[in-house]
Amino acid sequence: MKKPTRKRTRPKTAGPEIPAHHAHMRRAKRAAAGAFPGLPYAVRRSRIHGRGVYATSRIAKGTRIVEYLGDRITNEEADARYEHRPQEDGHTFLFVVDDRICIDAGVGGNAARFINHSCAPNCETLIEDRRVFIEAIRDIVPGEELGYDYQLTWESTDDPDELKLFACRCGARDCRGTMLDPVPLDKKKKARRRKKRRRS
Numbered sequence: 001m002k003k004p005t006r007k008r009t010r011p012k013t014a015g016p017e018i019p020a021h022h023a024h025m026r027r028a029k030r031a032a033a034g035a036f037p038g039l040p041y042a043v044r045r046s047r048i049h050g051r052g053v054y055a056t057s058r059i060a061k062g063t064r065i066v067e068y069l070g071d072r073i074t075n076e077e078a079d080a081r082y083e084h085r086p087q088e089d090g091h092t093f094l095f096v097v098d099d100r101i102c103i104d105a106g107v108g109g110n111a112a113r114f115i116n117h118s119c120a121p122n123c124e125t126l127i128e129d130r131r132v133f134i135e136a137i138r139d140i141v142p143g144e145e146l147g148y149d150y151q152l153t154w155e156s157t158d159d160p161d162e163l164k165l166f167a168c169r170c171g172a173r174d175c176r177g178t179m180l181d182p183v184p185l186d187k188k189k190k191a192r193r194r195k196k197r198r199r200s
Contacts, residue, residue: 036111041065041146048116048170052145059140065123068095068112068132070105078102097130117179118147120172151181158184 034042040059046052059065070093073081078094081104085092093105093113105113112134115123122140125148126133134148152166166179176182 039066041111043111043114046114046116046145048118048145048147051114052147053111053115055140055142055144055146057142059136061136061138063136064126065134065136065146066110066112068103068105068110068125068134070095070103070109070113071107073102073104074100075102078104095132097127097132101130103132115146115148116170117150117168118145118170118172119149119168119175120170121148122146123148150179152179153185154180155186156184157186 034044036042040055040057040063041053042056043051044054053066075096078096082092082094093109095103095105097103103109112132115134122136122138122144123134123146124137126135134146140146147170154163163178163180168175168177168179
């Protein structure tokens with residue numbers, strides 16, 4: 001029996017056409033708070049942003065904590081769904097899985113959508129068979145807020161004022177001040193092309 005493909009990745013934007021359409025940002029109206037029976041976490045107010053997800057019991061390194069659930073749509077449908085949202089309101093619950101699938105946790109989502117960004121994360125995302133899971137990368141103690149590095153993709157030509165909307169307030173000692181990936185996507189692509197040319 002063939003093992004499922006495991007691919008570790010970080011959330012990314014759907015594309016540079018709509019800079020406000022980011023993979024995983026906050027847009028909460030009436031979010032359910034409280035503990036989830038039988039699960040090691042609860043949704044509470046966060047010092048980082050809005051609501052966050054907190055451990056209610058010890059979570060061991062390597063534990064698959066929760067699946068990121070929501071309406072599974074194409075990236076084109078996601079663009080259309082949020083096309084008319086004001087630029088300054090770039091907060092959605094979108095998670096781009098690949099070039100075809102995007103999860104909108106604003107529709108049928110679960111507690112995973114409230115996990116905040118952190119520059120010193122205790123979790124990471126794992127994409128397996130086009131499903132997204134949140135996994136602990138170290139032991140997590142009760143009362144600790146869960147967080148992973150969003151590393152939102154961007155282009156070096158994006159409007160600097162728009163990029164400021166994605167400032168980070170995680171409070172980590174080495175906080176880089178933004179939820180954006182340190183290197184813009186266009187520069188990564190150029191570097192990959194140069195590396196490929198050197199090999200050939």
